[in-house]
Amino acid sequence: MTITATPVTAPQTTTAISLRGVSKAFGRHGDAVVALDNITLDVSRGEFVCLVGASGCGKSTSLNLIAGLDRPTVGDVTVQGRTALMFQEAALFPWLTVRDNVALPLRLAGMGRADRHRRADDLLEQVHLGGQGGRRPHELSGGMRQRAALARALAQEAEILLMDEPFGALDAMTRDLLHDELEQVWSSTGLTIVFVTHNVREAARLSDRIVLLTSLPGKVADEFPVAIARPRRIDSPEVMGLAAAVTDRLRAEVRRHGDDMAMGHRHGDDMAMGHSHSDDAHGD
């Protein structure tokens, strides 16, 4: 198994992330849990990919592997460029002001105080938090905190942004605006984004491609290219139609697990699926 993180020296290559036959097991021998099973996935430079799946599909495990926070048990992970990671919680540091939070990656990279403050203010401006730099994280709302976390991620000058259900805890209104924001940032920076969500409509709203993962073990079940023109709305018929198709496929996967209940596998009933029709003919 190898992990390669190469700084971008050859921009002509178009693959930013490449997983080749990647498996990841936790625990040992007999009682090992296989989180990922023989995943092969390529993400092109500048692509916006959403990983969607029910509980236990190894979405977060995949991000950890790509981020280099974890190593695969089997297989190759190749990442071209630096990665930044955002979580469901903003994970801002409460002892720093919002500006200093955004500036910390720059400080760790050795940038001088004046420069990094200027850069942090620019980034805050970009996420519509201009003038909020002097405040403390707890003084911000959940949506504002996620925008600050986005600014902090952008400060890392990474080519790849990994997002682990970043808007999962936000209300629908705020999430809507953040979708617009993220789309804008993505299109203006050319970032490669891998976005994990259990919200199928969110995936259809944001991504170029939806990768559907199965659960326990996580495998690539299906892929859906999203050929809907941008800017999009989450409640547009195209987005909702695609979400319904993905949801049907996802439910078929979940049902398959219901049949395996004797094996003690978990139901995927805590996922949030779009308001789509529940009958489907995709069960196999």
Place this chain on the structure above:
Amino acid sequence: MATDVQTDGVTDQKLAEEFAGLDALEAHLGSHPSRARRIWSTAWPKVAAIVLALGVWQAVVWSGWKDDYVLPGPDKVLPVLWELLGTADFWRAVSITMRRAVTGYVLALLIGSVIGLAVARIRLLRSAVGSLITGLQTMPSIAWFPLAILLFGLTERAIMFVVVLGAAPSIANGLIAGVDHVPPLMVRAGRMIGAKGVGLYRHVILPAALPTYVAGLKQGWAFAWRSLMAGELLVIVANRPSIGDQLQLAREFSRSQTMLALMIVILVIGIVVDTVFGRADVTIRRRWGLIDHSD
């Protein structure tokens, strides 16, 4: 297809306005009460408590439980205290005691912090001495004095030895607990933005441990002050008048009014220093948003 396909500039303008509106609705814009009001609201319960304590004390004296020369009332003690505050000897004693307190505390701070950090970082050290530190914390400092006097005689060093042993375990434990309770998400976030090794400690783990560390510092001060008073009663160094040995002297000469006046001084110094730590604690927690603004 969405109907509002617009140019980028217009979309951005709209988005900016929507964010501004939402932020204004959602952000916690806590209004702070005026300074005078804040001071008054924290001061009056303390004043009331002091008045109540003096009242109970006076009531016990009036009940005739003990003779007046054994247990004088505040009406006798407070004038003596006032008189005491005007003497040079008293201030010399206070300055010697405070110098010992500060020196001992700073030593305990350094030793406790170094040990705490080492134990928090090194697994082997933790299993070896982790519980020993808690054990030392529960040991009454006065129990160290026989050993201290054997080792150092009736000297300043005997007192320092016990003050440091009294305070350092609390400080070390505060730091250990603080590092232990750093949320894993913070560490993960720190790693992701490029903090590693010493940088991770400097920028993430130690700041995150600060509130618990300050609680340990506060407790360490309480232990240091107690140990110091015990030390000054037991270890009387020649030509080094201190609050403790003035107290002992007052008892030997049956000057109960002076004795009680000195006890008030000890209590007040303890409270004042504790207030400083309390302030630091509240300031940190307010900055971090750990205090409910509706309070």
